[in-house]
Amino acid sequence: MDGLTIQEAADTTGWSARMLRYVERAGLVSPERTPAGYRIYGAAELQRLRTLKELLAHFDVALSDVAFAARLETDMDLRAAVQTWLRAQAVRPEHVGPDDWLRFEQLKHQRLLEVV
Helix, strand or coil: CCCECHHHHHHHHCCCHHHHHHHHHCCCCCCEECCCCCEEECHHHHHHHHHHHHHHHHHCCCHHHHHHHHHHHHCHHHHHHHHHHHHCCCCCCCCCCHHHHHHHHHHHHHHHHHHC
């Protein structure tokens, strides 16, 4: 196989080997594997890493933002849930008076934090 080891790819791209593993787990790059299981980075993977860096810098976004966007492309349930949440408006429960709504929401958060 013609390509770079993970350390050589890290040295070439400026990403750490740890970050390259994260990028792979996020599904943003898929290096080939040797029969022994070692990652091999070819020209296509190096190009993806370079253009990924350019994307992050141009739009001032984090790697996790791009990884999340990639999940939205493949996980339709997640996409639908996010779209529903983005369109939703806050609604005061009928049994809670306007003056009690803030306290009601605070108590709900406190209960959630106690469970976690």
